[in-house]
Amino acid sequence: MDFSIPEELETIRRSVREFVENEVFPREEIIEEEDRIPEELIEGARQLGLFGTSIPEQYGGLGLNMVGKCIVGQELGRGHAGFSGYLGAHTGIGTSGLVMAGSGAIKEKYLPAMAEGKKIGAFALTEPGAGSDAAALKTSAVKKGDRWILNGVKHFITNGPIADVVTTMAVTDPSRGARGISAFVVEKDFPGFRVGKIEKKMGLRGSYTSEIIFEDCEVPEENLLGKENEGFITALKILASGRAGLGARCVGACQRLIELSLRYAKERAQFGKPIIANQAIQWMLADMVTETEAARALTLQTAWKVDRGADIIRDAAMTKLFATEVLGRVADRAVQIHGGMGYMKELPIERIYRDARITRIYEGTSEVQRMVIAGQLMKKGYN
Numbered sequence: 001m002d003f004s005i006p007e008e009l010e011t012i013r014r015s016v017r018e019f020v021e022n023e024v025f026p027r028e029e030i031i032e033e034e035d036r037i038p039e040e041l042i043e044g045a046r047q048l049g050l051f052g053t054s055i056p057e058q059y060g061g062l063g064l065n066m067v068g069k070c071i072v073g074q075e076l077g078r079g080h081a082g083f084s085g086y087l088g089a090h091t092g093i094g095t096s097g098l099v100m101a102g103s104g105a106i107k108e109k110y111l112p113a114m115a116e117g118k119k120i121g122a123f124a125l126t127e128p129g130a131g132s133d134a135a136a137l138k139t140s141a142v143k144k145g146d147r148w149i150l151n152g153v154k155h156f157i158t159n160g161p162i163a164d165v166v167t168t169m170a171v172t173d174p175s176r177g178a179r180g181i182s183a184f185v186v187e188k189d190f191p192g193f194r195v196g197k198i199e200k201k202m203g204l205r206g207s208y209t210s211e212i213i214f215e216d217c218e219v220p221e222e223n224l225l226g227k228e229n230e231g232f233i234t235a236l237k238i239l240a241s242g243r244a245g246l247g248a249r250c251v252g253a254c255q256r257l258i259e260l261s262l263r264y265a266k267e268r269a270q271f272g273k274p275i276i277a278n279q280a281i282q283w284m285l286a287d288m289v290t291e292t293e294a295a296r297a298l299t300l301q302t303a304w305k306v307d308r309g310a311d312i313i314r315d316a317a318m319t320k321l322f323a324t325e326v327l328g329r330v331a332d333r334a335v336q337i338h339g340g341m342g343y344m345k346e347l348p349i350e351r352i353y354r355d356a357r358i359t360r361i362y363e364g365t366s367e368v369q370r371m372v373i374a375g376q377l378m379k380k381g382y383n
């Protein structure tokens with residue numbers, strides 16, 4: 001078994017690490033205080049091709065496989081979660097449906113601009129009445145001539161207020177439940193598309209989350225993504241591949257928390273010695289590193305399976321569940337090691353702790369991941 005990173009990927013990893021350390025770290029306070037991603041960071045990400053990690057080279061992307069995307073995701077995860085969440089929603093759930101299920105015409109039309117970061121992607125599945133039970137969605141799509149007419153409200157959509165291209169799930173045959181849902185590529189400029197309420201959140205500053213409202217929104221028939229009534233399967237595939245990417249970002253966040261905690265524990269002295277001299281602190285650090293490495297291994301194993309075309313429904317759910325829960329525990333211990341300073345906005349720990357909380361909720365809650373894992377076990381056994 002070979003765990004080494006191929007040279008070409010290692011070069012990309014190093015340049016993303018430098019970008020995060022030299023460009024993202026110094027701007028984290030601006031993102032936090034002003035709730036916006038500075039234009040020079042967006043430009044820097046463009047230069048590195050970070051808007052096109054999921055997009056094949058023929059459409060101007062980096063064409064990375066899933067292992068490659070996870071290596072990049074780990075590095076971005078060390079930086080500000082609002083910035084990596086904005087990029088992650090674009091490159092992951094915002095783009096992968098077009099890559100996976102888009103016709104040649106859809107790919108030609110949208111992917112080059114999305115790879116350059118000139119058009120931003122989003123993914124709209126969740127509705128006020130359809131969260132964990134995503135198949136209960138009510139947004140409808142009715143065919144009229146050469147257009148689909150969409151009506152309904154999506155909420156909690158990452159990049160909603162700034163997205164140009166939204167992969168949208170809507171009911172095309174209400175009599176068929178999940179098998180009556182189709183996916184559409186909807187542009188923000190289509191008549192009847194509107195951004196609704198923009199949410200105020202606990203964290204993820206710089207990453208915007210909003211309603212998207214469709215009022216007789218006209219979508220050309222060629223913007224049906226994949227086959228009619230097969231959109232829910234596409235949505236599940238998009239979410240499954242997104243889960244490995246999110247796992248990778250969580251591993252990156254854990255790494256940052258460990259680096260900061262190790263440094264603080266060596267510098268902070270109480271009772272006449274650095275706090276790291278206490279076994280209680282050492283054991284917290286030991287558990288943080290052990291769990292992080294286990295999450296890293298699971299994430300990369302799942303990514304490796306994605307690249308081999310394996311069925312990864314259970315693996316993706318396990319990765320999302322484990323990596324996000326590990327991040328929660330690592331963030332909690334990082335605050336503890338920092339004592340009162342861990343609670344102060346002066347250090348990044350407080351922010352990372354808040355930002356970590358969402359990972360156990362979005363892209364399917366921990367409870368939903370356990371339902372998926374158990375469902376797969378009951379259906380397919382364990383081998």
Ligand SMILES: Cc1cc2nc3c(=O)[nH]c(=O)nc-3n(C[C@H](O)[C@H](O)[C@H](O)COP(=O)(O)OP(=O)(O)OC[C@H]3O[C@@H](n4cnc5c(N)ncnc54)[C@H](O)[C@@H]3O)c2cc1C
Nearest residue numbers: 123124125126131132156157158209361362363364365367
């Ligand atoms: C910041 C943010 C960004 C988001 N971005 C996007 C996006 O880009 N696109 C998108 O489509 N969606 C997005 N979402 C939506 C997100 O995926 C949902 O919030 C999530 O799936 C949970 O749905 P819900 O909020 O309706 O919670 P609910 O489904 O109402 O769940 C509430 C609680 O009940 C539990 N629960 C529900 N059913 C069961 C069950 N059967 N067994 C046990 N427990 C259960 C849940 O686990 C949870 O603890 C985002 C959400 C947030 C907060």
